[in-house]
Each structure stands twice: as C-alpha cells, then as structure tokens.
Amino acid sequence: MVEKSTKEVRRKIVDNYLNFIGGEWIDSKDGITNTQVNPANPSQIVGYTAAATVEEVDTAVQQAKLAFQQWKQLSPVGRGEILRKAADLLEAQSQDIAETATKEMGKRFIEMKGEVLRGAAILRYYAQEGMRKLGEVLPSANNQNTLYTLRVPLGVISVITPWNFPVAIPIWKIAPALVYGNTVVWKPSMEAGITAVKIAKVFEQAGLPAGVLNLVNGSGEIVGNALVEHPLTSAITFTGSNRVGRELASKAVAQNKKYQLELGGKNPVVVLEDADLDLAAKLTVEGAMKQTGQRCTATSRVYVEASIYDMFIEKLLENVTQIKVGDGLDGSVTMGPVASKKQFETVTSYIQKGIEEGAELLYGGNALYDPVYNGGYFVEPTIFASVTNEMTIAREEIFGPVLAVIKVADYADALTQANDTIYGLSASLFTTNLNKAFDFIKNSEVGMVQINGETGGAEPQAPFGGMKESSSGTREQGQAAMEFFTAYKTVSLTTSL
C-alpha cells in the first residue's frame, strides 16, 4: 500500500530504499518518495522508496543499453553462473525478504517464504538454461551450405511486475531475460517496492555487472510510461491488469516492440458426481482463498453437477470455516489481508454487487473492523451459492477471496459455462472419468488445465500463460521463455571443398 510523501518528511527517515541505476544506488532527484504501509496495520510505515523521475528512467535505459554491449559477449554459461549465485544468496536471505514482503503487501509469511524459495528454484533453472541448446541445424538445398539457427538477445527489456507475487514473477521475467543475454530495466509495483530493492541487492551481491539490471521504483503513469515509450527499450514483459496491459500493447505496437502480457483470469473448477468430493472441496477452497484470492490463477467459479450440489456445498463450508483471518506474520493465521485500501474497496464492492444481483451469500461477506484487525484491510473468505453465469461476480475478475458456486445439469453444461468468459488462464476438472478428463483437456479454452488439481500453481520448467484475454499468447517460464526473450538469427555458411 502506497502513499506519497515529500522530501522534508523523508529526510527525517533513515530507512529509505533507493533506485539501482548503472550499478549505483541513487536517490530520487526531485525528492519524491512512496510510503510503504502495512495493509494488516495501516498506521505502521514499513519504509520509503525513492520514486524515479523520467530523467532517471532515461539514465537507467542508457546504462542498460551500454551494459548490453558487454553482457551479450559473455557466454551463456557464465551468465548462468551469476544466476546460480543469486539463487544461493536469495535462499540465504529468504527470511528477511519474505518478512519484508509480508509487511509491505500482506501475503502470509509462510506463503512468502515459499515464494522466495520458488524464486531461488527459478534462478537455478535458468542458471542451467545457460548450458542448453540455442539453435538448430537444418538441411539445405545446397549441400555445400551449413544452414542453422541461433537465438540472439533482443537488447534492453522493460520488466513491469505486480505486487501479488513480489519475488517469483520478477524473477521469472528477469532470470530468462538475463541468461539469454539481454539487460533489464525493472519497474516493480509500488506496493512491493522495498522487496524489489532487496531482490536487486541480491543480484548486485551475486556479481552482476553494473547496468545489467536496473531498478526504477515509481508509478505506472510516470515511470512505467517513460520506460515503455523509451526508444532504446526493445521489448516489454508485463504482468498485471487487462486495462494497463492493453495500453502497453498499443504503445508497443506503435513502436514495433515485442511485448508479452500476462493478465487476468476467471478460473473455473468443474466438479462431477464421480469425483473425490473431499479433495475437490479442499482444493476449490484453497484455490479460491490462498493468498486471499489475489492470484490471476485463483479459483473464482465452481460448476457443480446438480446431483451432488447440496453435498458439495456442505463440504465447501466444512473447509472455509477452518480459515482464520489475520496478520500474515502470525503463524496461526491462514488468510491475510488484501494488499491495499484500493483492493479492499474493489473486493467489498464486488461482494455488494453479488448480494444486489441476487446471489445467495453462503459464507462470509463482511469486512473485518474489530480492533483486533488494527484497521487493516481484512475481508472474510466469501462464498456465494446459486450464482448464474450472467452475474457480475461470475464474469469479472475480483482478485479477492470470493468464490461463486454455480449448479449445472451435467458435464456438457459445465464445459459450456466454464468456457463462457473472456478469460482463458487456467481451469480444473474433478472427475474419475477418463473420457470426460480427456474431453476437458481438449475443449477447455485455457492455457493451463488441471485434472483433480487446484487452478493455481506453476513449476519453473513448465510454460505458464493463458488464452483469450488472459495473455498476449506467448508463454513464460521453462524453455518457452526463450521464444519471447530472444530472436532467431538464421545462418547460411557456404564452403567450397
């Protein structure tokens, strides 16, 4: 959660987190800082980050462009070695980084700790990627020709990341960008600015040469725009809202820059009568409520066959009533606050809309104002039953702990309704029927499909991304990342002997 503060206020504060430009830690030239506030206790200031100016963004891009000339000459194996060191350092600092992120954006410490370790695993994966193939030999019509492809870096990449995975998402963009030989200017979300500073420090300590990774904190309007519009950046990778994604894409197209967007989701679960209902109920509630529902892969709709509808509702209730809401630094808490006042207002307004449009409020629905909650941005885990696909809560991404339960006649009805959305990130089917499982794999309109699994989650080696309006079509992570972060160079080498 972020507020603006002036130079005078900031000068009194010791803990000020700077921008990282050309290998130097630089204070904001015009003295503007962002105040990071704990969403579990908004009276608690976590620290201040320096907001970069347009001029500082320009310097960062210039430095990245300069560093690119050297960095691309280093072997991919050598670049990977730096990532491997960064993985070890990140792991060693996981306690502090996880705690910082919990205070800054509210995600439970235990979830954050897992995420930091996931960041280390992604770094290790891409460290090895420096040893894998970077091209293919092709047959040529002329037998004197050796025809082959190389994968070459693009140049300076603009990396723009959200607050909900303040460690893993930046790393799964930055690590492949770097190992394939690009340099980076990174603008994290303002809600995760201090965590970003700590990650940039990890890369610095790992021995990354000056200018290869630059960090510019600040707003999307000023810093993000300056970065995307800068003529020396070659590509933009962005995870965030559909609205911002669309704006970035049109700017990228106007300048013929490559772009990669990972946007929203409205991920469905389908539960059939032959399924393991205990497992389905457990993973549906986890999918919806983990990280307080603030994942683009969160479960937000569940389609349940009429024959088991009442029984499944009971099982959902058994699971959701176990959830304890509170400050994520407290180990007994199982759901933290939403990340900011803005999120709080959005989520509570969707709950209101659900009630107004006639959905049955089965569980939760309230904001938690009790003094125990310190005025923090806490919302109860919320389940609506008797939802129809036309209702707003079944159509729009809420990005909060709200689940819509929808009764369907049978599998075919469920599939039609699950696909009836502009989004296409992930979908999950619970069944023991092989035919229906394969049919769902074939016909659900998503980038990631689960059978008897939760809608969220990602492994570093597997492609991540969506269809329809959830993504620009490229994939992140695994070797799929190479498609975005490199360009083909086709080589024809002719000999005469």
Ligand code: UN1
């Ligand atoms: C996960 O489900 O663990 O912003 C990863 C998001 C996604 C990442 C989800 N891009 O929520």
